Amino acid sequence: MTASHNDKIRNLEDFAEIASDWFWETDADHRFTYFSNRLEDVTGISTTAMIGKRRDTIPAEDASEPKWINHMADLVAHRPFRNFEYMILRPTDQQPVWMRIAGQPQFDKNGDFLGYLGTGTDISAETVATQRLEASNAALAERNSELDEARRALEQTAYEDALTGLSNRRAFERDLEEALAVHDGNIGLLHIDLDRFKWVNDTLGHPAGDHVLMITAERLLAVMAEQGSIYRLGGDEFAGILTTNVSCALANWIGDSIVDAVSAPMDVSKRKVHVGASVGFAIAKCSETSARRLISHADVALYEAKRGGRNTVRQITPEVQAHFEDQRKLAGQIAGGLDRMEFVPFFQPQVHVETNTIIGAEALVRWQHPERGLLPPGAFLQAAADLGLSAQIDKVILDAALAAVGRLAYAGFHLPSVSVNVSEARLLDPSLCDDVKKLWTDRRCRLSIELLETIYFDDTHHGHQFDDNLGRLREMGVGIETDDFGSGRASITGLLRTSPDRLKIDRSLVQAVVADPTKRSLVSAILDMTRALGIESIAEGVETQADIDALQRIGCQMFQGYAISYPLSEADFLTYLASQSGPDFATRAPKRKRQT
Secondary structure (H helix, E strand, O other): OOHHHHHHHHHHHHHHHHOOOOOOEEOOOOOEEEOOOOHHHHHHHHHEEEEEEEEHHEEEEOOOOOOOHHHHHHHOOOOOOEEEEEEEEEOOOOOOEEEEEEEEEEEEEOEEEEEEEEEEEEEOOOOOHHHHHHHHHHHHHHHHHHHHHHHHHHHHHOOOOOOOOOHHHHHHHHHHHHHHHHHOOEEEEEEEEOHHHHHHHHHHHHHHHHHHHHHHHHHHEEEOOOOOOOEEEOOOOOEEEOOOOHHHHHHHHHHHHHHHHOOOOOOOOOOOEEOOEEEEEEEEHHHOOOOOOOOOOOOHHHHHHOOOOOOOOEEOOOOHHHHHHHHHHOOOOHHHHHHHOOEEEEEEEEEEEEOOOOEEEEEEEEEEEOOHHHHHHHHOOHHHOOOOOOHHHHHHHHHHHHHHHHHHHHOOOOOEEEEEEOOOOHOOOHHHHHHHHHHOOOOEEEEEEEHHHHOOOOOOOOOHHHHHHHHHHOOOOEEEEEEOOOOOOOOOOHHHOOOOOOEEEEOOHHHOOOOHHHHHHHHHHHHHHHHHHOOOOEEOOOOOOOOHHHHHHHHOOEOOOOOOOOOOHHHHHHHHHHHHOOHHHHOOOOOOOOOO
């Protein structure tokens, strides 16, 4: 370096002393020849310890790093550099010091390289703060990653059925809305409900029921593979969404495949279990329907599948939808009909042909609808059961029937017996027996309750209240009758256990006696069995004189049906009784003609 240059450097020292930076100088061999005193003041590094050393010999970061390689290349090429940052270990205590330097190469008038003249800045505090911030950001990023993973796990839990691993109802609702928004063509929805699943839970226990659900889920997944998505909605309900090549033929084929797959035997609790599946499906154009409407249509189709005998597949049709809407409207009027006393008993006579006497009548419910006229029970009883109103209807009919019996007696016609139908809900009503005791005041007319065999002979049945009510009714002298015997559910064991007072042979058997020898033999066996057990038997649903004659030949003497009379209102029943005989009608043969 020239003297004038050194003088120039010395003249800058006064400024350097009040600056945060320091000045430095190297020779042509890159050895430090000068440091301003600010180096020692700011960094604690002795200037004398640095003089004469080359930059690459000072303990610092790994010189093999790309930034050092590039920096050394600049020095060799005598290029200027700025903002080169690096760390050295302070010689006094081996603590790291971070520096930022800049250098300008110096040349003489001949162009020969003389060395570098530059500045340095201590960036230790800044670097430490940056490192801490980066560490904090890294920790935050890791935490965010953990939170994201936890959120994904939570979302999976929220949208996945824990038992079967299928997507759940929330996922179904989300995916259905998304499919309707994204697709332009048709969309198909299948609603699947297991048949006889309640029997599995009630007889084998809930663990067995869970096992059935898991097997069902596996089979549904196999059927729906590459066809669509399958979901468990809850309980024994499942749903499938179809969005590719949707057609009635495809949906029907999938529905039939589901029925076949689910109906195959399942190994549960060391026994073969048979359940079934009912499937309802609806298809619509995405742009012309909504999730709510599509679900409603599939629900209606499923209802029709179950109503049609279960283990079947049904599609929503305009006719079915219209019928369902009509039924839903009618169901909404049942409660009001009860309040307005629109449910009334109609009486169908029962006769004993050998003694030529009327032995009683069955009180059958009718709805005197203000707009639709007289409705039969098939039009509203299922809706009433779905709404939990069966017991109330039964109570109204019992009250009205017994009141009518009293008015008949006042008119001089003492009916030997009256029977009323009682639903399962009414049999579980704690107030049943008290109501009967209060309402049944004329004990000259025997009161009987009719129970469907599906209620009375169910081995799983109904607990203490059911048995207690039946026992108390028997103690009061109320007769117990089994309705629709032979419709397929009753067992001999159940008949022996419950021992009803009277058994009513189902109309499906009665009406086949004339033409079907097998059914005639079956009815004959039923009659023999009831006689052996001391149980009365009556054939219901006789429609012709030929029915009566055929049944009488195999030993049946008591009949009820259109061949005797249609169900009659109280006024028409009184007229009918009067037309048959008079006050002593019970000793005379009734005329067997239909009356509307």
